[in-house]
Amino acid sequence: MIALNMIDDLKKTGSGYHLTTLSDRLHCQLTTTNARNKKGIGQLREEVLTTISGSSQFQTLKLNYSNQVEEGIFKAVSQLTTKFQMTADFSRWITIQFMNKNEPIRQYAAKNKLKPLIDQEEFYDQQKFESQIFATRMTFIEETLRSARFQTKFKSSNQLTNQIDRIVTHPFLGLPIFAGIFYLMFKLSFDWLGTPLSETLNIFLSGPVSNFASHFLMTIGAIPFLRSLIVNGIIAGVGGVLTFIPQIFVLFACISILEDSGYMARAALVTDRIMQLIGLNGKSFIPLIIGFGCNVTGIMVARTIEQPKERLVTTLISPFMSCSARLPIYSLFVSAFFNKNQALIVLSLYFLGIIIALIMAKIYQMTFKIKGDSDFIIELPEYHLPKLDIIAKGTWDKGKGFIRKAGTVIFAGTVLIWLISNLNFQGPTPMINHSWAAYLGKALLPLFIPIGVTSWEIVSALLTGIVAKEVISSSMIVLFHLSASTDLIATFSSLLTPLSAYSLLVFILLYIPCFSTLASIKIETGSIKWSFYSAISSFAIAYTIAFLIYQVGSLFM
Known part of the structure; x- marks a missing residue:
C-alpha cells in the first residue's frame, strides 16, 4: 500500500493522478492523505487493517529489462536457487542489486x-x-506518470516559495541566514522571552515553595538532617534546574516553527556543500540538528544514513552537538558573566560544537578513507504558516523529556550529591570540606586549574554531569549550600573570571557524553569500544581546547 501525502500541494500544481491507473501499474493499493490537516488518516488506518486481515489481490511488480540484462539475471537466478537454496524472488532481487552496483x-x-x-x-x-537497469526504471516511471496524470482547472503558483528559496538557499547567503536565524532563536530564549520567565519561576520556587516546605517540615517535627535534604537538597537542586524550563521550551518552540514552516529542509540543503568537504552529505546534518534537542535522538536518527562509514562518523560526532541538557548551565554562566551578550555567547558554543564536529569528521574521513561521493536527495516542501497545534505538540514532545529527567535523573543525582557532600567515613558532617565530595573534588582539582577552575565544588559537579548534563546545575547549588540559582550566579563572581567561565563552558560543551549517549553509541555501533573511544576522545578534545582558550586568553586579559 502506498499513501500519497501532501495531496493538497499536488492540487496546487494543476495536476492530478488517477489512482486506479497507478495501482494497476504499481501492483499495489493507493490512497491519498493530507497529514497536516489530518485528512485521509482515518481512512488510511481502516484500509491498512483491512489489507492486513485479508489476502493480497496484487501480484509482485516485475520490470522487463533489456534482453542482455534479463539473460544475465536468468543465469544467475538458476545457479543461486539450485546451489544456494535461495527463493526465485530473492535470487532475482539480489542479482539486480548486484548488477546495479549496490x-x-x-x-x-x-x-x-x-x-x-x-x-x-x-x-x-x-x-x-x-x-541499462536505470534506463528501464526511468522509462517505466515516466510512462506510469504520463498514463495516470490529468490536468485540473485549479492551479496555484508557488512563486513565493521559489522567491524565498532564491535567498535562503543561496550558495553564499544561505549560511549567514542560517546563523542569523539561530541567533534570533537564542535572543528569544535567553534575552527577550525565556530569561524573564525563568527569573519569575525562580523567585516562586526559591521563595514561597522553599519557605512553605521548610515551615511544614518544622511543624511536623522532621529531623534537621531530613529537613536539610528536602529543602537544601531536593527543592534547591531540582528547583534550580526547573527554573530553566521556560528558556528550553522557548528554544524548542522556535525549532518546531522552523520545522513546520519548511525551513529545516533548507538548512540541510545549505549545509550539504560543507558536509561534502568532510566526506559526508546534508543527510548527516539532520541528526546533528536533532542532536540540539538530545544527542541520543540524533544518534538514533543516524540510522537513516545508508553508508556504514558515514553512519559511524555521524554517530561519533553527534555528542559534540550542544543538547538541551547543557542549557541550564549555559544560562547560569551567561547570566553571571555575559549579561549583555547572552545570545551571542550561547550561539558561539553551538557553532563551536558544529565546527569541532566537522573537524573530527574530516579526520575520520581520512582515517576511514571515505570517498565523499554519496548523493543527497531531500524534498523541499512549500513554505507553510506554522500551525499552533503542531508547534505546541512539537515543543512538548521535545521538552517533556527534560521534565521527566527532573523527576528522575536530576532528582536522584541531586539526592546523591547532597548525601556525598554531607557524609564522610565517620557519618554525617556539618563541614562540607570534610565530605566525600570534597575529597574527590580536591583530588582532581590540580587537573582543572590549567583551564581556569579553582573550586573543588565545580570539579565535583562536573563529575555528576557524566551521569546527565542536567545534574551539573543542581549539583553546584547543593555543593555551595545555596537555595536558588540566583545565589549561585552571585557566587560565581568570586570564583571565576569571564575568561575562565567561557573556558569552562567550552569544556562542558565537549567533554565526556552522558551515560545515555554512550549507551546509544554502543547500541548503534554494536561495539562498546566505540563508547569508550567517544568518552576518552571527547575528554581529551574538551580539555585541549579549554586549555588553549584559557592559557592563550590569559596572555591578553
Whole structure:
C-alpha cells in the first residue's frame, strides 16, 4: 500500500493522478492523505487493517529489462536457487542489486561467496548493466506518470516559495541566514522571552515553595538532617534546574516553527556543500540538528544514513552537538558573566560544537578513507504558516523529556550529591570540606586549574554531569549550600573570571557524553569500544581546547 501525502500541494500544481491507473501499474493499493490537516488518516488506518486481515489481490511488480540484462539475471537466478537454496524472488532481487552496483550487496555476496554473481562482476560492469537497469526504471516511471496524470482547472503558483528559496538557499547567503536565524532563536530564549520567565519561576520556587516546605517540615517535627535534604537538597537542586524550563521550551518552540514552516529542509540543503568537504552529505546534518534537542535522538536518527562509514562518523560526532541538557548551565554562566551578550555567547558554543564536529569528521574521513561521493536527495516542501497545534505538540514532545529527567535523573543525582557532600567515613558532617565530595573534588582539582577552575565544588559537579548534563546545575547549588540559582550566579563572581567561565563552558560543551549517549553509541555501533573511544576522545578534545582558550586568553586579559 502506498499513501500519497501532501495531496493538497499536488492540487496546487494543476495536476492530478488517477489512482486506479497507478495501482494497476504499481501492483499495489493507493490512497491519498493530507497529514497536516489530518485528512485521509482515518481512512488510511481502516484500509491498512483491512489489507492486513485479508489476502493480497496484487501480484509482485516485475520490470522487463533489456534482453542482455534479463539473460544475465536468468543465469544467475538458476545457479543461486539450485546451489544456494535461495527463493526465485530473492535470487532475482539480489542479482539486480548486484548488477546495479549496490555496494552493501556486493559485500554481502563476497562474504557469502556467491560465485554466480562474483564471477560475473567484471562482465556486468563492462556491459554497463547499471545504466541499462536505470534506463528501464526511468522509462517505466515516466510512462506510469504520463498514463495516470490529468490536468485540473485549479492551479496555484508557488512563486513565493521559489522567491524565498532564491535567498535562503543561496550558495553564499544561505549560511549567514542560517546563523542569523539561530541567533534570533537564542535572543528569544535567553534575552527577550525565556530569561524573564525563568527569573519569575525562580523567585516562586526559591521563595514561597522553599519557605512553605521548610515551615511544614518544622511543624511536623522532621529531623534537621531530613529537613536539610528536602529543602537544601531536593527543592534547591531540582528547583534550580526547573527554573530553566521556560528558556528550553522557548528554544524548542522556535525549532518546531522552523520545522513546520519548511525551513529545516533548507538548512540541510545549505549545509550539504560543507558536509561534502568532510566526506559526508546534508543527510548527516539532520541528526546533528536533532542532536540540539538530545544527542541520543540524533544518534538514533543516524540510522537513516545508508553508508556504514558515514553512519559511524555521524554517530561519533553527534555528542559534540550542544543538547538541551547543557542549557541550564549555559544560562547560569551567561547570566553571571555575559549579561549583555547572552545570545551571542550561547550561539558561539553551538557553532563551536558544529565546527569541532566537522573537524573530527574530516579526520575520520581520512582515517576511514571515505570517498565523499554519496548523493543527497531531500524534498523541499512549500513554505507553510506554522500551525499552533503542531508547534505546541512539537515543543512538548521535545521538552517533556527534560521534565521527566527532573523527576528522575536530576532528582536522584541531586539526592546523591547532597548525601556525598554531607557524609564522610565517620557519618554525617556539618563541614562540607570534610565530605566525600570534597575529597574527590580536591583530588582532581590540580587537573582543572590549567583551564581556569579553582573550586573543588565545580570539579565535583562536573563529575555528576557524566551521569546527565542536567545534574551539573543542581549539583553546584547543593555543593555551595545555596537555595536558588540566583545565589549561585552571585557566587560565581568570586570564583571565576569571564575568561575562565567561557573556558569552562567550552569544556562542558565537549567533554565526556552522558551515560545515555554512550549507551546509544554502543547500541548503534554494536561495539562498546566505540563508547569508550567517544568518552576518552571527547575528554581529551574538551580539555585541549579549554586549555588553549584559557592559557592563550590569559596572555591578553
